Amino acid sequence: MELAYEETTTSQSITMKGGDGPLSYAKNSSLQKGVVDATKEMMIHAIADKLDMEKLCSEAFRIADFGCSTGPNTFFSMQNIIQAVEQKHRQTNPETALEFQLFFNDHSSNDFNTLFKSLPPSWPHFIAGVPGSFYGRLFPKSSIHIGHSANALQWLSKVPNQVVDCGSSAYNSGSIYCTGTESEVAKAFASQFENDMETFLNARAEELVNGGLIVILMGGIPDGISLSQTAIGKFYDLLGSCLVDLTNKGLIDEEKVKSFNLPLHFPTAKELKALIERNGRLCIESIDEMTGQVKRVPALPSTENYISLVRAGFEVLIKKHFGNEMVDEFFTYYGQKHLESSFVFGENAVDNTLISVILKRI
Numbered sequence: 001m002e003l004a005y006e007e008t009t010t011s012q013s014i015t016m017k018g019g020d021g022p023l024s025y026a027k028n029s030s031l032q033k034g035v036v037d038a039t040k041e042m043m044i045h046a047i048a049d050k051l052d053m054e055k056l057c058s059e060a061f062r063i064a065d066f067g068c069s070t071g072p073n074t075f076f077s078m079q080n081i082i083q084a085v086e087q088k089h090r091q092t093n094p095e096t097a098l099e100f101q102l103f104f105n106d107h108s109s110n111d112f113n114t115l116f117k118s119l120p121p122s123w124p125h126f127i128a129g130v131p132g133s134f135y136g137r138l139f140p141k142s143s144i145h146i147g148h149s150a151n152a153l154q155w156l157s158k159v160p161n162q163v164v165d166c167g168s169s170a171y172n173s174g175s176i177y178c179t180g181t182e183s184e185v186a187k188a189f190a191s192q193f194e195n196d197m198e199t200f201l202n203a204r205a206e207e208l209v210n211g212g213l214i215v216i217l218m219g220g221i222p223d224g225i226s227l228s229q230t231a232i233g234k235f236y237d238l239l240g241s242c243l244v245d246l247t248n249k250g251l252i253d254e255e256k257v258k259s260f261n262l263p264l265h266f267p268t269a270k271e272l273k274a275l276i277e278r279n280g281r282l283c284i285e286s287i288d289e290m291t292g293q294v295k296r297v298p299a300l301p302s303t304e305n306y307i308s309l310v311r312a313g314f315e316v317l318i319k320k321h322f323g324n325e326m327v328d329e330f331f332t333y334y335g336q337k338h339l340e341s342s343f344v345f346g347e348n349a350v351d352n353t354l355i356s357v358i359l360k361r362i
């Protein structure tokens with residue numbers, strides 16, 4: 001069996017670009033903020049509706065954000081949850097104020113310093129960083145009241161081995177992501193997602209208190225549509241074509257490109273629901289999908305800003321696989337190609353969906 005991947009790329013701990021410079025995630029996450037904003041009302045209502053404060057009755061209310069990155073979106077998410085919990089608490093217990101303990105989780109290589117330096121001033125909450133993969137246990141049993149994860153669970157724990165194995169029938173030649181829905185490649189990505197979600201759900205089921213909730217917000221695809229037909233797929237095509245062009249110019253090693261795949265999977269809502277049900281550890285309170293989320297982002301970023309968003313999200317991954325030397329050149333080339341092709345995210349493509357899930361431990 002001939003393997004075309006390296007050990008370092010099998011188990012992924014890919015983070016967003018740290019710091020607070022012009023190309024950082026902290027300064028380039030407006031598209032992801034659109035997801036937090038688009039679901040704010042839904043989440044506040046769900047917490048009002050589903051959270052049983054009397055059952056949870058605790059002096060310290062503990063909330064964890066899984067895949068928090070470097071801010072600021074995680075602060076908006078936490079604030080939305082706190083607002084909803086406080087409203088609910090006032091109804092049953094108007095005399096006492098709740099104390100909140102907030103846990104920010106991400107890979108240990110995440111730039112937690114930037115996150116903590118940019119905490120909202122005079123936030124009256126207890127704060128802790130929790131480094132480590134959310135595909136595993138991070139908290140003691142029955143300790144978390146609300147878990148939350150936005151824009152993070154589409155990141156797989158690794159690229160499935162078969163798709164970068166030239167000898168496998170699931171070898172993904174000619175693309176950096178899973179383009180179809182029926183192929184062996186699609187099965188490999190779906191199976192990796194299933195295993196990862198299973199691990200995620202098992203860990204959270206242990207960590208949540210009885211009656212605790214978990215809110216998942218993640219990108220998806222409509223039923224019957226392949227990722228390549230969607231806005232995200234069109235963007236990955238452009239990214240992949242830049243790697244091929246730079247290989248043809250002799251700037252990147254062809255073998256490196258052949259062994260590169262994005263460790264990402266965007267499920268359908270139906271697929272996600274089926275695997276949460278199969279896991280059976282948490283009860284589905286609601287699962288919804290929205291379309292047109294990209295169009296609802298109040299101000300779509302300008303082309304220049306969009307190129308920075310791409311770099312903030314993918315620089316660490318590209319650097320890890322291809323090395324430091326080509327990174328500036330790659331993103332400069334990507335920027336040029338983006339401008340020359342007049343690429344507009346979402347144009348001439350099927351909209352990706354935004355899947356929102358509320359689960360309860362009972």
Ligand SMILES: C[S@@+](CC[C@H](N)C(=O)[O-])C[C@H]1O[C@@H](n2cnc3c(N)ncnc32)[C@H](O)[C@@H]1O
Nearest residue numbers: 015032067069073106107133134150151152155
């Ligand atoms: C696109 S960012 C989203 C950040 C933030 N939630 C938001 O909405 O802006 C995805 C984050 O998930 C984190 N992530 C991905 N896989 C992870 C894992 N297995 N464990 C912990 N964090 C992970 C990445 O490091 C990254 O910071």
